Amino acid sequence: MREFTELCLSTAKRLGCAYADIRIIRREQQSLALKSGNVESIANGLDAGFGVRVLKNGAWGFASSRTLTGRKVEEITALAVRIAEASARVKERDVVLEPLPKVEAYLPADCRIDPFHVPLEEKIQFLTQVDDKVRAVPGVTISRATLDFWKERKIFASSEGSFIEQHKVESGGGLEAYAVGENDMQIRSFPNSMGGNVRALGYEFIATLGLLENAERIGQEAVSLLTAKPCPSGEIDIILDSSQLGLQIHESCGHPTELDRVLGTEASYAGTSFMMPDLLGKLQYGSKHVTIYADATIPGGLGTFAYDDEGFPAQSADLVKEGLKEGLFVSYLTSRETAAALGLKNSAAMRADGWGRMPIIRMTNISIRPGTIPFEELIADTEHGLYLITNKSWSIDDKRLNFQFGTEIAYEIEGGKLGAPVKNATYTGMTPQFWNSCDAVADENSWFLWGLTNCGKGQPPQSMHVGHGASPARFRNVQVGVKK
Amino acid sequence: MKRDEILSILKQALAASQADQAEAVLTVQDEQLTRFANSIIHQNTSQEDATLTVRLVVDQRIGIATTNRLDPEEVVKTVRLAAEIARLSPKNSEFKSLPGPQAILPAPAGAYVGRTARYSPEERAEGVAKLVGKLKGHPVKASGAFSTSVYKLGVVNSLGVEAYTEATRASLSTVLLSPTSAGYADRHGTSAAAIDVEAVAEEALERTLRAQDPQLTEVKEMEAVFLPYAVAEMLDYLGYMGLGALSYQEKRSFMSDAMGQPVAAEGISIWDDGLHPEGWIVPFDFEGQPKEKVALIENGVAMGVVYDSFTANLEGKRSTGHALPQPNGFGPLPLNMVMAPGNATIEEMIADTEDGVLVTRLWYVRPVHPKLTLITGMTRDGTFKIDHGRITAPLCNLRFTSSILGALKEAQLIGFERKLQAGFFGGNLVPALKVRAFTFNGQTTY
Structure with a gap:
């Protein structure tokens, strides 16, 4: 591949670029879905190509192609340069990048069993067992079981002399049970909605998901929801399960700390942020129980890598910190350009959705540190409330302040004990008030790492795989249900 | 990639299949997008891609494989992979058949605009500059995207379906930000030249100014x-x-x-x-x-x-x-x-x-x-x-x-x-x- 990277970088240099990089990516995907005893789809996919990013006349240009030949590399590099020249017609100042030492590295995947080497028969047999078990529950109208695998080889080379080859394997799976009644439809998923759970690990991860062990219970829960109480409306104490808290972190802390949003460069689509630079080190984002950190080095995380898509080494840093002052907003997710703009240390969060997209700031693994109270004691310590489990709907304003989430199921908590199931549960609030109402985070025994594969951002659209670790946590006096 | 080349690749895929039924779909995309924020162009991209999807049916068993590499060896490899998946899949008892051919009306004139297919980075930058220029003297910054794209789609199957179409798309959208407000406007169509940049700017500006405080x-x-x-x-x-x-x-x-x-x-x-x-x-x-x-x-x-x-x-x-x-x-x-x-x-x-x-x-x-x-x-x-x-x-x-x-x-x-x-x-x-x-x-x- 060196012949292509060198051709690209020498072409960019000849055409007067101040900086250039090229990413050559090959990504394989396999997805299996069984539904109600039939195959919904079994598919393999291959997606390969390269993308060239250049800085010319102080502005960016990016061009990409699926066709990797020497002639095409020269053509696409020249197109990227022409695009940069066009960008420079509408600029105010030159792009400045934070300095970066040259890197040469080869990083193999963290994978014990390559999922693409596991026979298809074995995967189908496993999914059939799971699907059958869900569907065997009386009242379940639709059962579904899925497995998804990705394998990626990514080469990055830059005009600063870096050449990095990284490999990654991701594996995941989940199950769903639907129960349909008159004017009602309820769903339960396991271990999470939107495809279950995914880690940057090999096929060995699938056995740890517990799909077979939980299939019957999840089916029963879906059916029970048809006759469950509706969600009450009012202010109440709530406990979020680990997966829902992971999504809460994603939407209300991960996104607003992306420095590109803060600087306005995502205003046209994803929006901006309420966490502006004048609040850095001053905003009491959460209570003393809230420490949220970005860590691109967690083993198995979907936001884990050795180098980001600018060739910057992976970082770990607190976004919301305890210590100096608890619950304080202390840092951003950044790129070389945005970090330089604010004079910050780069947190290396530039990631692109494949070869055809320009890297933008994305979450890595954004997690909350566990507290000290065991989960069972957290429930026992709650007099009256709701325990909300597994996300069903999620919505937040374009500065990431006003949010409303719904979960697939909730349970009443009365006198420190879990009670009856509740359906169509929703909760809503404003981000800083909500996080400041957190008065307990469960301990490390219930801390769990989740993988999300559908984080959307950017124009043209990019879908990113990110990670979130969380224990269940309690929030006081939160509005649940829809206040009319 | 032209129509004949697209249909030729699709027919190669059909010819490589020994399944009961076979379907091959090829989408070709050439997408250009100029993105602006804070009234400057900050991201400016181009992508050329194509995806071949092969769906094979063997005794109600279905296999699907996709690839964006279209050389003859890869096409055959993709067909073989789909066949292997079909062979190993359980039957889908609800599957009856792929569809047969039906008469397709030709796309009306105007679905594909050659001028839009050739729209240049300089022309998109000019459009952005014109939009930003309309805001002079107002306390607003512009963000948005100006995109032009070409899509081509070919579908064939072993029951005689053979269809091809091509189209262009052009979109300009903007969010204007004042210190206390935001305003949106967009226009979409098949012709980039027909997009009224000034109208987009004026509509969004009026809304942004009216939405202040x-x-x-x-x-x-x-x-x-x-x-x-x-x-x-x-x-x-x-x-x-x-x-x-x-x-x-x-x-x-x-x-x-x-x-x-x-x-x-x-x-x-x-x-x-x-x-x-x-x-x-x-x-x-x-x-x-x-x-x-x-x-x-x-x-x-x-x-x-x-x-x-x-x-x-x-x-x-x-x-x-x-x-x-x-x-x-x-x-x-x-x-x-x-x-x-x-x-x-x-x-x-x-x-x-x-x-x-x-x-x-x-x-x-x-x-x-x-x-x-x-x-x-x-x-x-x-x-x-x-x-x-x-x-x-x-x-x-x-x-x-x-x-x-x-x-x-x-x-x-x-x-x-x-x-x-x-x-x-x-x-x-x-x-x-x-x-x-x-x-x-x-x-x-x-």
Whole structure:
């Protein structure tokens, strides 16, 4: 591949670029879905190509192609340069990048069993067992079981002399049970909605998901929801399960700390942020129980890598910190350009959705540190409330302040004990008030790492795989249900 | 890549198959997007890509494989992979057959505009510069995207289907930001040259300036006037949640229990029409079946849903031409919805509102209860208080949790002008709507 990277970088240099990089990516995907005893789809996919990013006349240009030949590399590099020249017609100042030492590295995947080497028969047999078990529950109208695998080889080379080859394997799976009644439809998923759970690990991860062990219970829960109480409306104490808290972190802390949003460069689509630079080190984002950190080095995380898509080494840093002052907003997710703009240390969060997209700031693994109270004691310590489990709907304003989430199921908590199931549960609030109402985070025994594969951002659209670790946590006096 | 080359690759794939039935689909995309923010161009991209999807059927066993490498060896390899998957798959007892050939109307002139296909980075930059130039002297910064694209689609199958189409797309959208407000405008079509950059700038600027210093309001159920931007978003979610045959057959759709029944106000008629001359023209679907005009809701009555060959075969019907790319767990969806116009202007809708809001745009809409078409989301980029028939103040963005069908049932006035809006994968042609009651249950601080 060196012949292509060198051709690209020498072409960019000849055409007067101040900086250039090229990413050559090959990504394989396999997805299996069984539904109600039939195959919904079994598919393999291959997606390969390269993308060239250049800085010319102080502005960016990016061009990409699926066709990797020497002639095409020269053509696409020249197109990227022409695009940069066009960008420079509408600029105010030159792009400045934070300095970066040259890197040469080869990083193999963290994978014990390559999922693409596991026979298809074995995967189908496993999914059939799971699907059958869900569907065997009386009242379940639709059962579904899925497995998804990705394998990626990514080469990055830059005009600063870096050449990095990284490999990654991701594996995941989940199950769903639907129960349909008159004017009602309820769903339960396991271990999470939107495809279950995914880690940057090999096929060995699938056995740890517990799909077979939980299939019957999840089916029963879906059916029970048809006759469950509706969600009450009012202010109440709530406990979020680990997966829902992971999504809460994603939407209300991960996104607003992306420095590109803060600087306005995502205003046209994803929006901006309420966490502006004048609040850095001053905003009491959460209570003393809230420490949220970005860590691109967690083993198995979907936001884990050795180098980001600018060739910057992976970082770990607190976004919301305890210590100096608890619950304080202390840092951003950044790129070389945005970090330089604010004079910050780069947190290396530039990631692109494949070869055809320009890297933008994305979450890595954004997690909350566990507290000290065991989960069972957290429930026992709650007099009256709701325990909300597994996300069903999620919505937040374009500065990431006003949010409303719904979960697939909730349970009443009365006198420190879990009670009856509740359906169509929703909760809503404003981000800083909500996080400041957190008065307990469960301990490390219930801390769990989740993988999300559908984080959307950017124009043209990019879908990113990110990670979130969380224990269940309690929030006081939160509005649940829809206040009319 | 030209038509003959695309069909040649597809036929190579068919020739390599020994399956009972075979289908090959090739999509070719050449996409250019110039993105701006803070009134400068900050991202500027180009991508050329193509995807071959092979679906093989062996004794009701189906295998799917895709690739974006199109050399002859890779095409054969992809066919063999699909065959191997089919061989190992359990039977799908509900699968009857791939569809046979149907007559496809040619795409009307104007679906492909050569000038748009050749639109240059310099021309897009010029468009952005013109938009930014219109803002001089005003306290606003522009963000947005100006994109031009070429799409080509070829579909063949072993039953004789052979279809090819090509189209161009051009879009300009902008969000203008002042220190206390935001305003949105966009235009879409098949011709980049036909996009009125100045009109986009003027519309967004007027909205941004008018939206400055927004106020908090009492959140409650109230009247609402929705501009076409917001109506198109509602239709997208209505289609996703309930206007495809799969959700209908699985009884997850509101249509499952309502066919032939009134579900909306009498003035509401919605069709899916891939050949509408004002829409984004799509003559056939990803199975090479012609796009039929399907009545979804007519005069307020639930009339039908859209089908692909799989869901149509389950009911002994013919596909309406709404298959999505494989692999597909969503089933068929309406992607080119057209809502019948009414006779009201937006000014008349405002004048008819006693106590309500004018909503420009919806943001982060998500289903809360799909069967009830209950959604939540925020208003964005221009929300205004209407009091006694007049706009009296800009408002902070509002959260809503309300039913789409509920809004359509409560529709009192329908706009006579319609606008083409980009949707999930297609485009919806919709008017503005004034509804009697919509539930707002929260608000933000800006």
